[in-house]
Amino acid sequence: MDELLTRITAETGLDTATAKRAVGSILAFLSAESDDPAVGTMIKETPGAEDAMAATGGDAYSGGGIMALGAGLMGMGLDMGQIQTVAQDLVAYSKIHAGADTVDRVIASVPGLAQFV
Template structure:
Protein backbone atom coordinates (compact mmCIF):
# COMPACT_ATOMS: atom_id res chain seq x y z
CA UNK A 1 0.00 0.00 0.00
CA UNK A 2 2.96 2.34 0.53
CA UNK A 3 3.50 2.61 -3.23
CA UNK A 4 -0.21 3.28 -3.80
CA UNK A 5 -0.27 5.93 -1.05
CA UNK A 6 2.81 7.59 -2.55
CA UNK A 7 1.21 7.62 -5.99
CA UNK A 8 -2.01 9.15 -4.64
CA UNK A 9 -0.16 11.74 -2.53
CA UNK A 10 1.96 12.77 -5.50
CA UNK A 11 -1.00 13.01 -7.89
CA UNK A 12 -3.06 15.11 -5.45
CA UNK A 13 -0.19 17.22 -4.13
CA UNK A 14 -0.82 16.17 -0.52
CA UNK A 15 1.26 14.58 2.21
CA UNK A 16 1.34 10.82 2.66
CA UNK A 17 -0.43 11.01 6.04
CA UNK A 18 -3.30 12.92 4.43
CA UNK A 19 -3.34 10.42 1.55
CA UNK A 20 -3.56 7.53 4.04
CA UNK A 21 -6.46 9.22 5.81
CA UNK A 22 -8.23 9.89 2.50
CA UNK A 23 -7.75 6.30 1.31
CA UNK A 24 -9.12 5.03 4.62
CA UNK A 25 -12.19 7.27 4.31
CA UNK A 26 -12.84 6.16 0.73
CA UNK A 27 -12.31 2.45 1.39
CA UNK A 28 -14.59 2.59 4.44
CA UNK A 29 -17.21 4.44 2.39
CA UNK A 30 -17.04 1.80 -0.35
CA UNK A 31 -17.15 -0.98 2.23
CA UNK A 32 -20.19 0.58 3.89
CA UNK A 33 -22.17 1.59 0.79
CA UNK A 34 -20.97 -0.64 -2.04
CA UNK A 35 -21.92 -4.18 -3.02
CA UNK A 36 -20.14 -6.24 -0.38
CA UNK A 37 -18.82 -9.02 -2.61
CA UNK A 38 -17.35 -6.64 -5.19
CA UNK A 39 -15.86 -4.29 -2.60
CA UNK A 40 -14.21 -7.27 -0.90
CA UNK A 41 -12.69 -8.28 -4.25
CA UNK A 42 -11.19 -4.80 -4.60
CA UNK A 43 -9.88 -4.76 -1.03
CA UNK A 44 -8.38 -8.23 -1.45
CA UNK A 45 -6.69 -7.13 -4.69
CA UNK A 46 -5.03 -4.09 -3.07
CA UNK A 47 -2.13 -5.31 -0.92
CA UNK A 48 -2.58 -4.04 2.64
CA UNK A 49 -5.92 -2.34 2.01
CA UNK A 50 -7.68 -4.26 4.79
CA UNK A 51 -5.51 -2.35 7.30
CA UNK A 52 -7.29 0.85 6.21
CA UNK A 53 -10.73 -0.45 7.16
CA UNK A 54 -12.23 0.40 10.51
CA UNK A 55 -14.99 -1.48 12.29
CA UNK A 56 -17.16 1.56 11.92
CA UNK A 57 -16.16 4.49 9.78
CA UNK A 58 -14.98 7.35 11.95
CA UNK A 59 -16.42 10.79 11.60
CA UNK A 60 -19.28 12.01 9.52
CA UNK A 61 -21.11 13.05 12.69
CA UNK A 62 -24.75 13.82 12.19
CA UNK A 63 -24.32 13.85 8.42
CA UNK A 64 -22.79 10.37 8.50
CA UNK A 65 -25.61 9.10 10.71
CA UNK A 66 -28.21 10.59 8.40
CA UNK A 67 -26.41 9.05 5.43
CA UNK A 68 -26.63 5.64 7.04
CA UNK A 69 -30.33 6.05 7.76
CA UNK A 70 -31.31 7.60 4.44
CA UNK A 71 -28.98 5.73 2.10
CA UNK A 72 -28.79 6.98 -1.46
CA UNK A 73 -26.41 9.85 -2.11
CA UNK A 74 -26.06 10.70 1.56
CA UNK A 75 -23.28 8.14 1.98
CA UNK A 76 -21.27 9.94 -0.68
CA UNK A 77 -22.03 13.28 0.98
CA UNK A 78 -20.85 11.96 4.35
CA UNK A 79 -17.61 10.67 2.77
CA UNK A 80 -17.10 14.03 1.03
CA UNK A 81 -17.63 15.75 4.39
CA UNK A 82 -14.98 13.50 5.99
CA UNK A 83 -12.53 14.15 3.15
CA UNK A 84 -12.91 17.92 3.37
CA UNK A 85 -12.59 17.72 7.17
CA UNK A 86 -9.29 15.88 6.55
CA UNK A 87 -8.10 19.03 4.75
CA UNK A 88 -8.70 18.18 1.10
CA UNK A 89 -10.21 20.69 -1.29
CA UNK A 90 -12.63 19.57 -3.99
CA UNK A 91 -9.92 19.17 -6.64
CA UNK A 92 -7.84 17.03 -4.27
CA UNK A 93 -10.89 14.93 -3.36
CA UNK A 94 -11.50 14.28 -7.04
CA UNK A 95 -7.84 13.50 -7.74
CA UNK A 96 -7.51 11.12 -4.77
CA UNK A 97 -10.73 9.34 -5.72
CA UNK A 98 -9.81 9.08 -9.40
CA UNK A 99 -6.33 7.79 -8.57
CA UNK A 100 -7.64 5.21 -6.10
CA UNK A 101 -10.19 4.03 -8.67
CA UNK A 102 -7.42 3.78 -11.29
CA UNK A 103 -5.31 1.67 -8.91
CA UNK A 104 -8.33 -0.50 -8.11
CA UNK A 105 -8.91 -1.03 -11.84
CA UNK A 106 -5.27 -2.08 -12.30
CA UNK A 107 -5.49 -4.62 -9.46
CA UNK A 108 -9.12 -5.81 -9.44
CA UNK A 109 -10.19 -5.19 -13.04
CA UNK A 110 -12.54 -2.77 -14.78
CA UNK A 111 -15.67 -4.90 -14.44
CA UNK A 112 -15.46 -5.24 -10.65
CA UNK A 113 -14.69 -1.55 -10.14
CA UNK A 114 -17.46 -0.47 -12.55
CA UNK A 115 -19.99 -2.57 -10.63
CA UNK A 116 -19.03 -0.84 -7.38
CA UNK A 117 -18.99 2.66 -8.89
CA UNK A 118 -22.35 2.16 -10.61
CA UNK A 119 -23.95 0.76 -7.46
CA UNK A 120 -23.20 3.82 -5.30
CA UNK A 121 -25.31 6.91 -5.96
CA UNK A 122 -23.21 10.05 -6.22
CA UNK A 123 -19.86 8.36 -6.80
CA UNK A 124 -19.85 9.01 -10.55
CA UNK A 125 -20.11 12.74 -9.81
CA UNK A 126 -16.68 12.68 -8.17
CA UNK A 127 -15.13 10.64 -10.97
Protein backbone atom coordinates (compact mmCIF):
# COMPACT_ATOMS: atom_id res chain seq x y z
CA MET A 1 0.00 0.00 0.00
CA ASP A 2 2.91 2.37 0.67
CA GLU A 3 3.83 2.22 -3.02
CA LEU A 4 0.27 3.16 -4.00
CA LEU A 5 0.02 5.96 -1.44
CA THR A 6 3.40 7.37 -2.52
CA ARG A 7 2.21 7.46 -6.13
CA ILE A 8 -1.11 9.08 -5.19
CA THR A 9 0.48 11.75 -3.00
CA ALA A 10 3.04 12.58 -5.70
CA GLU A 11 0.37 12.89 -8.40
CA THR A 12 -2.30 14.70 -6.39
CA GLY A 13 -0.56 16.67 -3.66
CA LEU A 14 -2.70 14.97 -1.03
CA ASP A 15 -1.12 14.04 2.28
CA THR A 16 -0.68 10.33 2.98
CA ALA A 17 -3.46 10.12 5.57
CA THR A 18 -6.02 11.70 3.22
CA ALA A 19 -4.91 9.49 0.33
CA LYS A 20 -5.31 6.41 2.53
CA ARG A 21 -8.77 7.50 3.68
CA ALA A 22 -9.79 8.11 0.07
CA VAL A 23 -8.59 4.66 -0.99
CA GLY A 24 -10.40 3.12 1.98
CA SER A 25 -13.62 4.93 1.12
CA ILE A 26 -13.49 3.72 -2.48
CA LEU A 27 -12.93 0.16 -1.30
CA ALA A 28 -15.81 0.47 1.19
CA PHE A 29 -18.00 1.76 -1.66
CA LEU A 30 -17.12 -1.27 -3.79
CA SER A 31 -17.82 -3.61 -0.91
CA ALA A 32 -21.20 -2.02 -0.19
CA GLU A 33 -22.39 -1.64 -3.78
CA SER A 34 -21.46 -5.04 -5.21
CA ASP A 35 -22.45 -8.53 -4.19
CA ASP A 36 -19.87 -10.08 -6.53
CA PRO A 37 -17.35 -12.21 -4.58
CA ALA A 38 -14.64 -10.62 -6.74
CA VAL A 39 -14.79 -7.56 -4.45
CA GLY A 40 -13.74 -9.63 -1.45
CA THR A 41 -11.00 -11.23 -3.51
CA MET A 42 -9.75 -7.84 -4.64
CA ILE A 43 -9.71 -6.48 -1.10
CA LYS A 44 -8.02 -9.58 0.30
CA GLU A 45 -5.34 -9.71 -2.39
CA THR A 46 -4.58 -5.98 -2.56
CA PRO A 47 -1.89 -5.29 0.05
CA GLY A 48 -3.07 -2.79 2.64
CA ALA A 49 -6.67 -2.66 1.41
CA GLU A 50 -8.24 -3.73 4.69
CA ASP A 51 -5.99 -1.33 6.60
CA ALA A 52 -7.03 1.51 4.28
CA MET A 53 -10.69 0.71 4.89
CA ALA A 54 -10.08 0.79 8.65
CA ALA A 55 -8.26 4.14 8.31
CA THR A 56 -11.42 5.91 7.22
CA GLY A 57 -12.24 6.44 10.89
CA GLY A 58 -15.95 5.93 10.44
CA ASP A 59 -16.06 8.22 7.39
CA ALA A 60 -16.17 5.31 4.97
CA TYR A 61 -18.87 5.13 2.35
CA SER A 62 -22.23 4.24 3.88
CA GLY A 63 -24.57 4.11 0.91
CA GLY A 64 -26.11 6.37 -1.67
CA GLY A 65 -24.33 5.32 -4.85
CA ILE A 66 -21.45 6.80 -6.73
CA MET A 67 -22.62 10.38 -6.23
CA ALA A 68 -22.54 9.91 -2.45
CA LEU A 69 -19.03 8.49 -2.71
CA GLY A 70 -17.97 11.54 -4.72
CA ALA A 71 -19.52 13.88 -2.18
CA GLY A 72 -17.74 12.07 0.64
CA LEU A 73 -14.39 12.30 -1.14
CA MET A 74 -14.95 15.98 -1.85
CA GLY A 75 -15.76 16.40 1.83
CA MET A 76 -12.23 15.10 2.51
CA GLY A 77 -10.91 17.92 0.33
CA LEU A 78 -10.40 16.09 -2.95
CA ASP A 79 -11.32 17.72 -6.25
CA MET A 80 -12.61 15.77 -9.24
CA GLY A 81 -9.15 15.36 -10.77
CA GLN A 82 -7.75 13.99 -7.52
CA ILE A 83 -10.68 11.60 -7.14
CA GLN A 84 -10.12 10.25 -10.63
CA THR A 85 -6.37 9.86 -10.02
CA VAL A 86 -6.94 7.99 -6.74
CA ALA A 87 -9.48 5.68 -8.38
CA GLN A 88 -7.33 4.97 -11.44
CA ASP A 89 -4.20 4.36 -9.38
CA LEU A 90 -6.10 2.06 -7.01
CA VAL A 91 -7.47 0.08 -9.97
CA ALA A 92 -4.00 -0.26 -11.53
CA TYR A 93 -2.44 -1.29 -8.20
CA SER A 94 -5.19 -3.83 -7.51
CA LYS A 95 -4.84 -5.31 -10.99
CA ILE A 96 -1.17 -6.01 -10.26
CA HIS A 97 -1.98 -7.83 -7.02
CA ALA A 98 -5.48 -9.27 -7.47
CA GLY A 99 -5.41 -9.73 -11.23
CA ALA A 100 -6.98 -7.78 -14.06
CA ASP A 101 -9.89 -10.22 -14.46
CA THR A 102 -10.86 -9.86 -10.79
CA VAL A 103 -10.71 -6.08 -10.82
CA ASP A 104 -12.56 -5.85 -14.14
CA ARG A 105 -15.32 -8.02 -12.63
CA VAL A 106 -15.50 -5.67 -9.64
CA ILE A 107 -15.83 -2.62 -11.87
CA ALA A 108 -18.47 -4.29 -14.04
CA SER A 109 -20.47 -5.31 -10.96
CA VAL A 110 -21.05 -1.73 -9.76
CA PRO A 111 -23.58 0.20 -11.87
CA GLY A 112 -22.13 3.37 -13.38
CA LEU A 113 -18.59 2.81 -12.10
CA ALA A 114 -16.93 1.97 -15.41
CA GLN A 115 -17.35 5.52 -16.72
CA PHE A 116 -15.27 6.90 -13.84
CA VAL A 117 -12.24 4.58 -13.85
